[in-house]
Amino acid sequence: TTLTASIAGFDFDNVLLNAAGVYCQTASELDQILEASGAGSLVTKSATPAERDGNAGVRFAEMPLGSINSMGLPNLGLDYYLDYTITHQDEKPLFLSIAGLTKADNLAMLRDVQDSDFNGLVELNLSCPNVPGKPQTAYDFDTTREILNEVFSFYTKPLGVKLPPYFDIAHFDMIAEILNDFPLAFVNTINSIGNGLVVDPETDTVVIAPKGGFGGLGGEIVKPTALANVRALRQRLRPEIKIIGTGGVTNGRDVYDHILCGADLVSVGTSLYFEGPAIFERLNNELIAIMAEKGYNHLDEFRGRLQTLA
Numbered sequence: 001t002t003l004t005a006s007i008a009g010f011d012f013d014n015v016l017l018n019a020a021g022v023y024c025q026t027a028s029e030l031d032q033i034l035e036a037s038g039a040g041s042l043v044t045k046s047a048t049p050a051e052r053d054g055n056a057g058v059r060f061a062e063m064p065l066g067s068i069n070s071m072g073l074p075n076l077g078l079d080y081y082l083d084y085t086i087t088h089q090d091e092k093p094l095f096l097s098i099a100g101l102t103k104a105d106n107l108a109m110l111r112d113v114q115d116s117d118f119n120g121l122v123e124l125n126l127s128c129p130n131v132p133g134k135p136q137t138a139y140d141f142d143t144t145r146e147i148l149n150e151v152f153s154f155y156t157k158p159l160g161v162k163l164p165p166y167f168d169i170a171h172f173d174m175i176a177e178i179l180n181d182f183p184l185a186f187v188n189t190i191n192s193i194g195n196g197l198v199v200d201p202e203t204d205t206v207v208i209a210p211k212g213g214f215g216g217l218g219g220e221i222v223k224p225t226a227l228a229n230v231r232a233l234r235q236r237l238r239p240e241i242k243i244i245g246t247g248g249v250t251n252g253r254d255v256y257d258h259i260l261c262g263a264d265l266v267s268v269g270t271s272l273y274f275e276g277p278a279i280f281e282r283l284n285n286e287l288i289a290i291m292a293e294k295g296y297n298h299l300d301e302f303r304g305r306l307q308t309l310a
């Protein structure tokens with residue numbers, strides 16, 4: 001059974017990696033993913049130009065069927081993650097995630113990466129806020145097109161975008177129309193489902209401190225939305241734009257489902273947070289068992305082959 005995939009000429013010897021933000025803040029965490037059996041790659045915590053503490057107070061919580069977070073982009077700064085990825089980029093193909101809080105920050109960071117010795121893949125996190133009072137960038141279609149125009153006016157290394165979930169067919173059409181106009185290596189879908197709210201039944205309070213308890217949802221609870229976004233974008237994007245499926249992966253069947261919907265790689269967030277890097281070997285073994293049951297030797301025998309009903 002081969003679990004290989006390729007993006008922008010990079011060959012991955014298996015399809016699993018961490019989701020940005022989980023197990024990827026420090027070199028020690030990144031090393032654990034790099035060395036984990038069953039992880040084909042890693043992505044860094046989304047970087048800002050300077051390091052950030054992120055939000056104060058309890059900012060991550062477990063809930064039935066998943067997690068809620070409002071971390072606030074705590075990270076050690078772009079140079080830290082550039083240094084790490086440059087040091088290790090010959091061991092596996094690596095993803096460097098960036099998340100500027102302004103367009104200027106994103107462009108400045110991409111110029112730094114363009115001029116650096118990093119030759120891996122960049123994941124541009126478009127879930128970042130735009131100007132206050134406007135929705136996050138990826139929900140502001142004109143701004144999304146504008147930033148990609150500016151990025152691709154100078155950035156020539158492999159680049160993809162991390163997208164929040166969309167919930168309206170017209171929005172799938174609109175974002176795909178924009179993305180198809182650019183030489184993107186990949187799209188990673190989905191980021192957490194924004195601004196959920198969880199109540200603690202013991203205390204009648206919210207469960208995280210920032211934003212009055214509003215936060216991004218991850219885990220099992222987001223799987224149907226994640227699969228819908230993988231499927232919808234696979235159906236609409238040019239085949240050269242590969243897809244990293246993220247959201248709701250807890251077992252091999254979830255990995256299989258992401259691939260069946262069209263994913264080339266599959267990333268794991270909430271479950272990795274709770275289980276640790278050993279999860280990658282378990283997920284791979286479970287995926288291989290499902291493929292064996294179905295008589296598949298290669299992922300491309302079923303990738304994107306979700307069937308509809310007559």
Ligand SMILES: CC(C)(C)CCc1c(C(=O)O)[nH]c(=O)[nH]c1=O
Nearest residue numbers: 070071072073127128129192216
């Ligand atoms: C939500 C932002 C802080 C704008 C970006 C970073 C981020 C965070 C975060 O650092 O709070 N959490 C997520 O689930 N997804 C993200 O993309």
